[in-house]
Amino acid sequence: MLGRLRMSINSCIEEYRILSGDIFGHPRMAHFRSPIFWPRDKYDGKLIEHAVEKVVHRRMSAAERELGAGNFNSPPGLCRTVVFAYAEKISDDKTEYRYTEDKKSIDQEGSSPYLFRSYDHWGSGALPQSITERNPGPAHNIPIWQAARATTAAPFYFDTIEISNRKFGDGGFGTNNPAQEMYNEVSQMKGDDPSSIKLLVSIGTGESSISRIENGSFKKALGYINAARKLASDSEGVHKTMEQMKEKWEVPYHRFNVPLKFGLGKIKLDELKHDTLEKIEKDTTKYCNTIEKELELVAQILVDNRRNRSKSDMWSLVSTGKQYRCMVKKCRRTQELLPRESDLREHLKTAHENLTSSKINGYVQLGTCPPLHRSV
Numbered sequence: 001m002l003g004r005l006r007m008s009i010n011s012c013i014e015e016y017r018i019l020s021g022d023i024f025g026h027p028r029m030a031h032f033r034s035p036i037f038w039p040r041d042k043y044d045g046k047l048i049e050h051a052v053e054k055v056v057h058r059r060m061s062a063a064e065r066e067l068g069a070g071n072f073n074s075p076p077g078l079c080r081t082v083v084f085a086y087a088e089k090i091s092d093d094k095t096e097y098r099y100t101e102d103k104k105s106i107d108q109e110g111s112s113p114y115l116f117r118s119y120d121h122w123g124s125g126a127l128p129q130s131i132t133e134r135n136p137g138p139a140h141n142i143p144i145w146q147a148a149r150a151t152t153a154a155p156f157y158f159d160t161i162e163i164s165n166r167k168f169g170d171g172g173f174g175t176n177n178p179a180q181e182m183y184n185e186v187s188q189m190k191g192d193d194p195s196s197i198k199l200l201v202s203i204g205t206g207e208s209s210i211s212r213i214e215n216g217s218f219k220k221a222l223g224y225i226n227a228a229r230k231l232a233s234d235s236e237g238v239h240k241t242m243e244q245m246k247e248k249w250e251v252p253y254h255r256f257n258v259p260l261k262f263g264l265g266k267i268k269l270d271e272l273k274h275d276t277l278e279k280i281e282k283d284t285t286k287y288c289n290t291i292e293k294e295l296e297l298v299a300q301i302l303v304d305n306r307r308n309r310s311k312s313d314m315w316s317l318v319s320t321g322k323q324y325r326c327m328v329k330k331c332r333r334t335q336e337l338l339p340r341e342s343d344l345r346e347h348l349k350t351a352h353e354n355l356t357s358s359k360i361n362g363y364v365q366l367g368t369c370p371p372l373h374r375s376v
Helices: 009-024 046-059 062-066 103-107 144-151 179-189 217-232 236-249 276-288 292-309 315-320 341-351 357-366
Strands: 082-089 113-117 161-163 166-170 200-203 253-256
Touching: 009 046, 009 276, 046 144, 082 144, 082 179, 113 144, 113 179, 144 161, 144 166, 179 200, 179 236, 179 253, 200 236, 236 253, 253 292, 341 357
Parallel strands: 200 253
Antiparallel strands: 082 113, 082 166, 161 166
16 A cells, blocks of 8 residues: 555555455354364455455546556556565466476476565576575566455465466465565665665564464364464564674664564454454554654654655656656657656657647646546
């Protein structure tokens, strides 16, 4: 919501209240985790599909969706967004990249995270790939709801989803804290230069305890299952690694995660009681009151960066998402999106010399994408 749909914090919270009810308010009567066992997941995956589609519908105009804004990929210059999943090839007989004898080495993913990107990432081009390089290639031109389904397909909660030649499962089941993955991702995109990273912020969902030992046969088995699940989604191991990198190589890393004593980590993934969201807000606020100085430091870095970016001639695109295209009849560049209003004005003056100033102003308004008037 923050990255791809460019929503404000308050708007995200508002949508999450609706989203959580639409999804977690409708569990199946019988499933893997219910007293009445049935070999299926707790929720129907279509709940997420429909809930995310509703968010996109509410937050984007019809004209934007017609222009492809409802897909996960976004124009260059806008916020780069990533979500994680785990992928399994459905067939080794075909590949999305090329048909050669070395296709298996190209497609090999194994147990590595799979990144859905809103931007292009072409990678190093080396074969075999670096162990830290994740499925490089063009931005994922798929509906936003598909990326959401892939990254939320938590075992026993939602079934996996098939996209193209892959089956995808929950990215949190092994990459619950993607801080190190994102450190590698950004470094690779900047010529393997770690100094290009000015700030790396990791936000957790609350510390939780892991118990491997329980009494009783059933409880013991259940304890092992829960421990495996929690270990797979354990984020503190990555945090400790990042802290070491921060100390040794001065990585500008900050992590905010509500400690165990506040109880936030005890809330289940799909808990939806009448006071669940209020408890999350209350516990998080208590924690934030104990780290005000670090929060202010991070906020100042972000504000300074935004102020510097506002001086760029690309600021209109970055801040509003507006792009421009020529709408003059028979113009052969009508499908070419331009990042700045000045680019379109220059084109109108040079390629269509007989236009008056008022005509140019009209074509600028007509050629603004997304449209200036949004029904959100």
